[in-house]
Amino acid sequence: DAGITQSPRYKITETGRQVTLMCHQTWSHSYMFWYRQDLGHGLRLIYYSAAADITDKGEVPDGYVVSRSKTENFPLTLESATRSQTSVYFCASTGTSWNEQFFGPGTRLTVL
Amino acid sequence: GQQLNQSPQSMFIQEGEDVSMNCTSSSIFNTWLWYKQEPGEGPVLLIALYKAGELTSNGRLTAQFGITRKDSFLNISASIPSDVGIYFCAGQLRDEKLTFGTGTRLTIIP
Numbered sequence A: 001d002a003g004i005t006q007s008p009r010y011k012i013t014e015t016g017r018q019v020t021l022m023c024h025q026t027w028s029h030s031y032m033f034w035y036r037q038d039l040g041h042g043l044r045l046i047y048y049s050a051a052a053d054i055t056d057k058g059e060v061p062d063g064y065v066v067s068r069s070k071t072e073n074f075p076l077t078l079e080s081a082t083r084s085q086t087s088v089y090f091c092a093s094t095g096t097s098w099n100e101q102f103f104g105p106g107t108r109l110t111v112l
Numbered sequence B: 001g002q003q004l005n006q007s008p009q010s011m012f013i014q015e016g017e018d019v020s021m022n023c024t025s026s027s028i029f030n031t032w033l034w035y036k037q038e039p040g041e042g043p044v045l046l047i048a049l050y051k052a053g054e055l056t057s058n059g060r061l062t063a064q065f066g067i068t069r070k071d072s073f074l075n076i077s078a079s080i081p082s083d084v085g086i087y088f089c090a091g092q093l094r095d096e097k098l099t100f101g102t103g104t105r106l107t108i109i110p
Helices: none
Strands: A004-007 A010-013 A019-025 A031-038 A042-051 A054-057 A064-066 A076-078 A087-094 A101-103 A107-111 B005-007 B010-014 B019-024 B031-037 B044-049 B055-058 B061-065 B071-076 B085-092 B098-100 B104-109
Touching: A004 A087, A010 A019, A019 A031, A019 A087, A019 A107, A042 A064, A042 B085, A042 B098, A101 B044, B010 B019, B019 B085, B031 B061, B031 B071, B044 B055, B044 B061, B044 B071, B071 B085
Parallel strands: A010 A107, B010 B104
Antiparallel strands: A004 A019, A019 A076, A031 A042, A031 A087, A042 A054, A064 A076, A087 A101, A087 A107, B005 B019, B019 B071, B031 B044, B031 B085, B055 B061, B061 B071, B085 B098, B085 B104
């Protein structure tokens, strides 16, 4: 099925653990993004990627690592999770214009 | 980081009423976008605006790119129950980085 998927949808982890959130899109869009959504802050850009093997920092990159070895996948890793990283994480992909932008369903992450 | 001021934060209206919300920034943007988010889902793009003064409609939704390039407006006419959700604005200056507003939560009173 065409679309953008995220996994897991829900994750509970402990402080200090490594966590990887997955994002997969089937449109072959060049651009992919990771946002976090917190009350009172809207969505904030963590990292984005213009193409495979090209990534760049967004507004709040500290504590996160990304990679993009394949166009369709854009995993986000929290190397040592902290409580402040408790949030809802959204992945998005964009084609040749903003009218071709789609968000995934989100991953709700809780760090205890 | 920069944030957009979106107002109102929440709205309680009756079905059939018109809705207006806006987004303002201290900086200019080259593109304004409006999204709707429903519970448990990601945002969905409603309207994209690409030049100052542009007025664009999508069904009962109409959005405008402010002349100063520092603001944008979204109107919903004749609201219906499925309009319930959180509406976000976003601005783009360069690259593919978007700055999002904090959202307007729309509730429709039966």
